[in-house]
Amino acid sequence: MEKMTSPYRWGMVIDLDRCTGCGACVVACQAENNVALCDKKEISEGRGMQWLRIERFWAGEYPDVRVRFLPVLCQHCHDAPCEPVCPVYASYHNPDGLNGQVYNRCVGTRYCGNNCPYAVRVFNFYPHTWPQPLDSQLSPDITVRSRGVMEKCTFCVQRIRRAKEEARGEERVIRDGEVQPACSQTCPSEALVFGNLADPRSRVSRLSRSPRRFQLLEHLGTHPSVYYLKGGGREHV
Amino acid sequence: MSDTPVARSATQLNDELLSSLRPPSRRWYLLVLFLLAVVAWGLVAFTWQVTHGMYVTGKNRPVMWGFYITGFVFWVGLSHSGTMVSSILRLSRANWRRPILRAAEAMTVFCILVAGLFPLIHLGRNWTFFYMIPYPNQRGLWPNFRSALLWDMTAITAYIIGSSLFLYLGMLPDLAVARDRSGGWRRKLYGLLAMGWRGSAHEWAVYHRASTLMAALIIPVAVSVHSIVAWDFAVTVVPGWHSTIFPPYFVIGAILSGVAAVITLMIIIRRAFNLEAYLTPLHFDNMGKLLLVISLLWSYAYFVEVQTTWYAHEPIEWEVFSFMADTYTPQLLLMLAGNSVVPIAFMCFRRLRRSISVMLTVSLLVNVAMFIERFLIIVPSLSHKNMPFAWGSYSPSWVEISVNIAAVAGFALLFVLFAKLFPIVALTDVRELEVREAEVPLGRTRLPSIAGKE
Amino acid sequence: MEIIGIFGDLDSAARGVEGLLREGFTEAQITSLSSVPYPDGVLVKAGQRSWFRWLTLAGAAAGAVAGFTLAAGTAWLYPVQTGDKPIIALYPTGIITFEVTMLFAIIGTMAGMFLEMRLPPRGARPYDPAISEGCIGISVALHAGGEVVVCGEGECIGSIASLTPEEQRERATEILMKAGALRTITEQS
Numbered sequence: 001m002e003k004m005t006s007p008y009r010w011g012m013v014i015d016l017d018r019c020t021g022c023g024a025c026v027v028a029c030q031a032e033n034n035v036a037l038c039d040k041k042e043i044s045e046g047r048g049m050q051w052l053r054i055e056r057f058w059a060g061e062y063p064d065v066r067v068r069f070l071p072v073l074c075q076h077c078h079d080a081p082c083e084p085v086c087p088v089y090a091s092y093h094n095p096d097g098l099n100g101q102v103y104n105r106c107v108g109t110r111y112c113g114n115n116c117p118y119a120v121r122v123f124n125f126y127p128h129t130w131p132q133p134l135d136s137q138l139s140p141d142i143t144v145r146s147r148g149v150m151e152k153c154t155f156c157v158q159r160i161r162r163a164k165e166e167a168r169g170e171e172r173v174i175r176d177g178e179v180q181p182a183c184s185q186t187c188p189s190e191a192l193v194f195g196n197l198a199d200p201r202s203r204v205s206r207l208s209r210s211p212r213r214f215q216l217l218e219h220l221g222t223h224p225s226v227y228y229l230k231g232g233g234r235e236h237v
Numbered sequence: 238m239s240d241t242p243v244a245r246s247a248t249q250l251n252d253e254l255l256s257s258l259r260p261p262s263r264r265w266y267l268l269v270l271f272l273l274a275v276v277a278w279g280l281v282a283f284t285w286q287v288t289h290g291m292y293v294t295g296k297n298r299p300v301m302w303g304f305y306i307t308g309f310v311f312w313v314g315l316s317h318s319g320t321m322v323s324s325i326l327r328l329s330r331a332n333w334r335r336p337i338l339r340a341a342e343a344m345t346v347f348c349i350l351v352a353g354l355f356p357l358i359h360l361g362r363n364w365t366f367f368y369m370i371p372y373p374n375q376r377g378l379w380p381n382f383r384s385a386l387l388w389d390m391t392a393i394t395a396y397i398i399g400s401s402l403f404l405y406l407g408m409l410p411d412l413a414v415a416r417d418r419s420g421g422w423r424r425k426l427y428g429l430l431a432m433g434w435r436g437s438a439h440e441w442a443v444y445h446r447a448s449t450l451m452a453a454l455i456i457p458v459a460v461s462v463h464s465i466v467a468w469d470f471a472v473t474v475v476p477g478w479h480s481t482i483f484p485p486y487f488v489i490g491a492i493l494s495g496v497a498a499v500i501t502l503m504i505i506i507r508r509a510f511n512l513e514a515y516l517t518p519l520h521f522d523n524m525g526k527l528l529l530v531i532s533l534l535w536s537y538a539y540f541v542e543v544q545t546t547w548y549a550h551e552p553i554e555w556e557v558f559s560f561m562a563d564t565y566t567p568q569l570l571l572m573l574a575g576n577s578v579v580p581i582a583f584m585c586f587r588r589l590r591r592s593i594s595v596m597l598t599v600s601l602l603v604n605v606a607m608f609i610e611r612f613l614i615i616v617p618s619l620s621h622k623n624m625p626f627a628w629g630s631y632s633p634s635w636v637e638i639s640v641n642i643a644a645v646a647g648f649a650l651l652f653v654l655f656a657k658l659f660p661i662v663a664l665t666d667v668r669e670l671e672v673r674e675a676e677v678p679l680g681r682t683r684l685p686s687i688a689g690k691e
Numbered sequence: 692m693e694i695i696g697i698f699g700d701l702d703s704a705a706r707g708v709e710g711l712l713r714e715g716f717t718e719a720q721i722t723s724l725s726s727v728p729y730p731d732g733v734l735v736k737a738g739q740r741s742w743f744r745w746l747t748l749a750g751a752a753a754g755a756v757a758g759f760t761l762a763a764g765t766a767w768l769y770p771v772q773t774g775d776k777p778i779i780a781l782y783p784t785g786i787i788t789f790e791v792t793m794l795f796a797i798i799g800t801m802a803g804m805f806l807e808m809r810l811p812p813r814g815a816r817p818y819d820p821a822i823s824e825g826c827i828g829i830s831v832a833l834h835a836g837g838e839v840v841v842c843g844e845g846e847c848i849g850s851i852a853s854l855t856p857e858e859q860r861e862r863a864t865e866i867l868m869k870a871g872a873l874r875t876i877t878e879q880s
Contacts (some may be wrong), residue, residue, distance in 0.1 A: 006574030046297030047631045055626035072624065083773035087386040088368045089378075093772040105378075107368050108291070108361015109386060110301035114619060115473045119299045119627035123361065125292040147290040195677045217623055220474055223775075246823025247726070281862055307808035311852040371765055383776055383783045391761075391787050395794035402801050414726050432810040437830065440808045442737040447804035450747060454800065456795045465786065563794035668725040668825075672701075689730045 006095040007173050011225040012154050012184065013072055013207040018191035019054075021069035025183035025192060026052050029073075031137065032156060032182035037129035047125045052155040053182055071192070073121045073183070074099060075216065075224030082112035082121060088152070097225055098155055099195070105209050106230035108148040115219050121152045155194065156181035176202040197225065220226035247668060251414060254662045257510045258415065258423075261657055266278050277645020282636045283358060291361055295634045299627050300619040302636035305359035307611045311494070312352030312394070313466050314487070314607065318495030319400065320346030320459035322527075323407070324452040332687065333523050335670055336515045338663040339411075340506055341499045342404040347651040348498075349400060349462075351644050353393050354449040356386070358640060387470045392462040399458050404452050409434055409444065410665040426658075463491045470614065477557035477618035486538045490607060493531045493576065497603035501523050502652075506661055515594055515667060518591035525590030528599070530581035539577070553623060561617035564630070568609045575606025692833045694860055694869030695724065695817050695876045697826050701733070703871030704827040708734055710866040714850045715851030716831055724818070724828030734827070743803030750799020751792050758791030759784065817878035829867065 027053045029035060036049040055070040060192045076099045083099065090106040093099060095143060113121040125129040138144060141158040145151050156179075163179035174197050184192035195204035207213075212229040261269075269632055286293050296303050319341040326334035357366050369380050369390060377463045380387055413434040414428035436438060464484035469482035479485075500521065507516040546554050579602055621628050655661075670687065677686045700706035704723070711721055723734040731737050762784040770778040805811075822828050833856050851859060864875050 039420070042292075045292075046299075047292065048298070055624070057626075070626075074627075079775035081774065084381070084383045085385065085473070086773070087384040087390075089381045089769075089771045089773070091773070093774070095772075105368065106362065107365045108363075109356075110296075110361065111469075113301045114475060115296065117474050117623040119622055119624050122298055123291070124303060125290060125296070128289050141397055146362075148363075150361075206421060220411070220623070222474075229756050232301070251824060371761060377769060379769040381771070381773065381774060382762040383780050388783065388786050388790075391790045394796075395790045398794060399797045402797055406801065406804075410726065414823040417823035418707055432805065433812045433816070434726075434810065435816060436725050436822060437722045438729075438737050440733045441725075442731070442739075442812070443741055443804055443807050445728065445742060446741050447800055448741065450744065450800055451797065454793060454797050455748075458790070458797070461786075461789060465790075512777070581782060609718060665727050670726050672729070 006097075008196050009097040009198035009225070010076065010160065011097070011195070011204055011208065011227070012155070012181075013193045013204050013210075013227045013229060015191045015193070015207070015229040016068070016070065017212075017229065017231050018189040019069045019071060020189055020191075021054050021056060021067070023054055024186045024188060025071060026050055026054060028052045028182040028186035029153070032142075032159075033154070034138050034142055035047050035151075036126075036145075037130065037134065038126075038128075042126060044115075047123075049122050049124070049128070049151075051120070051122065051151070053120075065165060065219065066225070070228075071183075072118055072120060072216070073153075073226070075118055075222065075226045076155065077222035077224050079221060081115040081117065081220075081222060085111040085115050087111070096160070098157060098160075100154055100157070101150065101154065103143050103145050103151065104151050108150070111148065113150055115224065117220055124149050124151065133178075135197075153181075175205075188222050206233060246671065250668050250671065251388060251418065251513070251664065252517065253508040254664045254667065255415065255418065255660055256477055257656050257661050258419070258508075258658070265657065269650065269653060272646045272653065273509075274645050275646035276650060279646070280638050282643070286440045286636050287363055288581055290635075293634060293636045295632050295637060297629055297631065299622050299629050300616055300631035302359070302615055302619060304612075304632050304641055305355050307608065308641045309352055309355035309359070310466055310487070310611045310615075311608050312355065312644065312648075313463060314491035315498050316348035316352060316396070316400070316495070317459050317488070317491035317605075318344050318348065318427070318464060318499045319343070319404075320455050321398050321492050321495055322524075323403075323454050324459075327448065331523075333520055333671060335666040336512070336662050337520060337524070337663055338407060339404075340665060341657050342400070342407055343659075344495075344498060344502060345400045345654065346397070346404050347648050349393060349397050350651070351648050353397060356389065359607035375426065384423070385472055388465045389469060392458075392465045396458055399455055403455050405430070406448060407411050407663060408446075408659060410436065410585070411660040411663065414664055415660060429434065460488055463488045471619075473617050475551040475622060478614075480487040480542065482538060486535075486542065489531065489534045489538050490610065493528070494604055494607040496524065496528050496531055497600040497607075500528065500596055500600040501604070504593055504600075506656065507593075510656075510661065511599035512662060515662060516592075517621050521593065521596050522587065523589045525584045525596060528580055528603070532577060532584070532603075536577040536581065539573075539643055550604050557618050557621050560621045560650075561613055565613060565617065569613060571630040572606045572609040572613065575602040576610065579603075692856055692860065693817050693830055693878060694833065694863050694867075695819065695830045696864075696870075696872035697819050697821055697828055697874050697876070698870070698872050699826055701729075701827065702828055704734060707829045707867050707870035707872060710870050711831060711863065714862060714866055716863070720830075720832045720834070724822050724830055726823045726825065734829070741805040741807060743800065746799045746803030746806070748797050748799075750802070751770070751796035753799075754792035754795025755788055757795065758788035761791060762787035796823050815878065817876045819874075819876055821873075826873070829872075831863045833863070850874045 024025045030050060033051060033134040034091060038048050053072060055072055057068045057095055059066045059068060076097060080093065080099050083093055087109060088105050088107055090102045091099065091112045110123055113123055124145055124147045159181060160179050162176050167174045176199065180194050184194040193204050193207055195202040197205050197208060210229055212231060213227045214230065215224050215227060224231060280677045294303060323338050356365040357363060360366055366524060371380055409431065412431040413436065416424055416431050419427060467483040467487035470478040471480055503516055507513060546558050579599055583589045583595060583599055617633050620630050673688045674685055675688065676683045696707055698707060708721055718736055721735055763779045766779050819828060860877060867875055
């Protein structure tokens with residue numbers, strides 16, 4: 001049994017000093033990944049389907065109120081708690097360092113959703129439809145999930161896939177900045193930076209070595225692939 | 238037949254203990270019909286869920302497990318009744334076990350069968366459940382044995398088979414008696430199952446050794462089954478679940494639940510089949526003592542859990558516990574009353590242990606409290622996990638409640654059918670005692686004594 | 692050939708056994724049929740070793756192999772990385788191996804038990820339903836007879852062996868009826 005190796009280790013850096021909480025990343029993700037449209041009823045029941053959420057925290061008393069935004073998406077943990085608990089290997093770790101989700105293998109036990117400490121996994125409680133003409137917007141590169149299946153952020157694996165194919169055709173590796181998930185592509189303040197952490201010279205690698213860095217729930221030892229940056233070390237969320 | 242004392246009392250015992258095998262009365266048919274109706278309603282609810290989607294339940298993000306898994310753990314716990322009561326009492330050669338064995342062993346089988354349905358019911362895509370079964374297929378796919386759910390599947394399969402064989406083994410000599418007393422299709426059925434048993438000394442000797450060995454083998458299986466179900470929770474990183482005490486705590490809870498259920502069942506069959514002479518206050522006295530001991534153990538385990546959480550006051554874990562105590566206060570209090578306060582207080586008194594109505598109330602209360610306990614383990618932890626922005630809550634929907642009630646009805650139905658077809662009291666076991674009992678003069682009085690080695 | 696005497700109570704059955712032993716039948720030929728077990732020696736002595744437990748052990752061994760193959764073998768055949776855990780992980784493999792071992796041990800016990808009891812029997816054997824109602828059957832297995840049987844395993848079958856089976860049957864019937872049997876049943880085994 002050989003260990004599969006890869007020249008890539010995808011990761012993301014989210015600079016909280018740049019995030020304005022505009023939510024464009026959420027919309028872009030929904031558009032790119034055939035994420036279901038949810039109405040007020042679904043979301044108030046706790047069954048929203050967004051793969052990426054902007055957490056909003058208020059700090060301080062009036063008139064000195066500040067707001068902090070924390071975009072939370074699948075952290076693609078290297079020791080992901082969601083992976084070993086899936087009874088059918090629908091959730092697994094691929095050699096690129098991504099946490100993969102195989103929709104047609106998922107039987108819907110929702111164990112992975114329970115075990116994700118970041119609560120980033122969403123389950124298709126409802127059968128979702130896209131009223132016309134929104135169904136023309138669906139991307140053919142990615143499945144439309146049926147009800148009863150778990151889903152979550154994949155770092156736009158379909159884009160990574162396509163970039164890999166192009167790179168393989170040209171017999172090279174993917175260049176830094178060549179592939180971007182929808183969220184980082186859309187972010188107006190470039191708060192989200194995506195790239196190959198295995199390449200020490202890529203932008204994401206350099207940012208991940210910043211003294212402002214921290215990770216979510218580090219004490220759980222999940223070793224996420226997502227780093228957050230927050231100013232000065234005094235004002236972590 | 239003969240009119241010597243042995244033969245008459247044996248026939249009388251046979252008649253009384255096998256009275257449940259009489260052709261069914263109208264009341265029986267009504268009961269079965271009612272239970273079938275409740276089960277059918279549960280099936281309707283389940284079909285509604287399968288055809289519409291999991292949104293018909295109360296589950297959401299982050300509480301992705303609710304009443305179904307509560308039911309699952311509850312029924313697995315109940316299935317420890319037979320194993321613990323039957324095996325342990327067999328191995329310790331306690332004579333008062335004899336009228337209780339069969340009901341306890343049958344309970345085990347039916348409880349674990351019902352429990353095994355819940356993992357299938359709670360799936361988002363129930364129709365793909367066979368993905369979890371390890372069978373060679375053309376795509377070379379296998380399930381993930383690192384997942385605690387696969388351990389569940391393996392253990393529950395082993396337990397279903399093991400406890401069914403254990404029940405069958407216990408019934409073997411009784412089936413021969415039933416065979417000899419019946420005709421028609423019943424005779425064929427019992428004859429087939431009795432495997433030609435004649436009761437020769439050789440057969441009995443092998444049977445005794447096999448019974449003892451089976452009783453010893455089934456106990457580790459039972460302990461491991463509930464430990465594995467506990468590991469479904471304990472091996473996660475969910476705060477409040479990740480606790481090393483879970484496996485022993487769950488096993489203790491299961492024994493508590495099971496003993497209480499056996500008491501309830503004993504009271505019911507005593508009344509239904511006029512077995513007052515065989516299920517005497519002595520039996521309830523002893524079961525009450527067992528209930529007291531297990532309740533003390535459970536209380537100890539729960540106290541230890543909460544005390545260590547409170548003292549260390551680790552923020553996330555304490556948050557889970559205080560959320561539970563605040564949101565579900567009446568349920569928590571009922572649970573503590575039913576599992577700890579009432580059993581310990583009441584079961585200390587001989588007069589109360591020997592009272593059928595008190596035992597019925599206490600045993601039912603214990604099981605209600607145990608169901609609540611399972612719920613309070615599962616839901617509050619999921620509601621308040623690590624990321625406060627993603628906190629949620631849960632309340633069960635009519636679908637989940639219906640399915641759980643149908644599970645109770647399904648169990649009752651299986652038991653009623655079983656009691657009509659098979660001897661519900663371990664007939665030959667009870668008669669064995671009668672044969673060996675004699676009154677012996679000792680000093681100024683005569684005392685009953687039981688002849689035999691040890 | 693087997694002949695069974697049906698007795699209504701324990702004492703007459705015991706007298707029957709005594710009578711048969713005095714006549715020359717051996718312990719190994721005589722057994723009791725009862726719907727409740729009597730302690731060893733009350734009617735007949737059993738006392739042999741049981742061998743069905745070897746099947747329990749065999750089952751456990753087979754189960755250990757099966758369980759290990761299931762957990763470790765399937766993981767090796769279809770290696771998928773999950774978390775930071777090894778493909779063949781110690782604890783899950785151990786748990787599955789344990790469960791399957793116990794399951795096969797239990798099945799082995801049942802199979803061994805039936806094999807040692809020699810059930811289900813290949814042919815019809817004599818039996819009386821009165822045994823289920825509390826009567827006790829004393830069964831004598833008659834051997835071919837006609838000549839003195841060679842001693843083996845410390846059991847010498849005495850002069851009774853020199854009689855023909857019919858004569859043995861008559862003697863046995865006489866003894867059983869004298870001890871108080873209600874009736875006797877004979878069938879070819």
